[in-house]
Amino acid sequence: MTAQIQDTFEYEKKAYSLIACEDNLAMPQDFGMEPTMIHTACDRGFYSAYRIEEDGLFLVQMTVREVGDNYKPINGIMGESSEYGYAVTYANLNLFVPCCGRIRLARDFIDEFYVHMGYQKPSAYKTVIDFTFDTGRIVSFIDRSKEAEQIRGKFKEEWEKAQGNWDVVGAFSLEMDDWK
Numbered sequence: 723m724t725a726q727i728q729d730t731f732e733y734e735k736k737a738y739s740l741i742a743c744e745d746n747l748a749m750p751q752d753f754g755m756e757p758t759m760i761h762t763a764c765d766r767g768f769y770s771a772y773r774i775e776e777d778g779l780f781l782v783q784m785t786v787r788e789v790g791d792n793y794k795p796i797n798g799i800m801g802e803s804s805e806y807g808y809a810v811t812y813a814n815l816n817l818f819v820p821c822c823g824r825i826r827l828a829r830d831f832i833d834e835f836y837v838h839m840g841y842q843k844p845s846a847y848k849t850v851i852d853f854t855f856d857t858g859r860i861v862s863f864i865d866r867s868k869e870a871e872q873i874r875g876k877f878k879e880e881w882e883k884a885q886g887n888w889d890v891v892g893a894f895s896l897e898m899d900d901w902k
């Protein structure tokens with residue numbers, strides 16, 4: 723298995739990676755498409771870029787591989803060939819996303835805690851923030867960086883101890899309760 727491409731978020735002119743969420747964000751299925759694996763680093767068949775502003779959460783870009791090459795417009799925009807050739811990228815979407823619930827974003831990844839499977843976890847980042855949204859608007863913001871520091875490297879340590887007997891499902895989890 724391979725580490726997965728994470729959705730990215732821009733917040734206050736800084737780039738963050740999505741490491742957990744309660745509510746599904748924008749998905750190809752919302753636009754009438756069925757995603758299929760792009761490559762081993764994108765098992766779910768799509769990845770997205772978002773922007774968080776005072777007036778809400780916006781989908782900026784989405785790269786998708788559609789099962790039957792039946793690509794549909796997103797916010798009136800058709801996708802264009804991506805770097806992979808068999809997937810398309812929808813750019814400049816600026817589509818409001820009415821997300822309700824929490825998401826966990828992280829930045830300042832620490833390379834020595836990289837795990838080559840699934841999604842990276844809070845224990846591998848210096849900066850970890852939980853956002854709570856109500857209909858696409860921020861209602862709370864909690865800096866969890868000190869908590870992440872206290873468990874620094876825990877996920878990688880457990881992964882190395884397992885030596886092939888690893889919980890693959892857990893590695894691919896984006897559950898908010900998965901705090902390692």
